[in-house]
Amino acid sequence: MTIRPLLAPFLGLGLLLGAPAVLAATPGAFTATYNVSQGGEPTGVATVTLHPAGNGEWVYSKNVKSTGGLAAMLGASLAESSRFRWKGDVPEAVSYDYQLQTGIKNKQRRMTVDWARKQVTVDEGKGPQTYPASPGMVERNTTSLALGLALRDGKQQIALPVAVRQQVQTQSFKVTGKETVKVPAGSFKAERIDRTDAERGFSAWYAPTRYPVPVKLSQHDGGDIVMEMVSYRQQ
Structure with a gap:
């Protein structure tokens, strides 16, 4: 077992939780927590925050802190922070x-966008690209929002331009059905959405009339990882 499978879902997606109320055009500030499991066993807890940063930007x-398995033994933690502006x-x-820390390895990535020049710069410590x-x-941290x-x-089919390491990649998603989903925060009649352009075993369940984010996420690439909503506090 390696540290990468235990933290795989956090490398690709950022999760947000909304309040069970009529949604505004864009969500407001909040703090949310999530349980993370692998193969049915608890492996971590994620804390997610959204807040305004001024000048029309948000953070x-x-x-993510590992609480079980090898990741916890290594003291693994993951921190991701995205600054963005609303376009619609x-x-x-x-x-x-992005920063991943373990007892044996650290990894980081910095991405910036110069919209005046329409250019993305990515630096992982080996020189910018x-x-x-x-x-x-x-980018991958705000995709789920x-x-x-x-x-x-x-929308039932969604194509998103996502900034990754070396390019902007179009990722495709599709609603594949409706299911009742039970998580620690409650039971929801949810729409299931799957990624369709890559065999990555990604599925997420949304209650879109109540929340702008998944109530549950499952990812099989790198291990059978499940993330479930536990709590939400609007600020």
């Missing part, structure tokens, strides 16, 4: 910081 941060109801990327930016692009808002707007 979405996720901090899309969280258009401004910057993204650049590529063209795309209007309305998100963009999906939730698209579902709220009634």
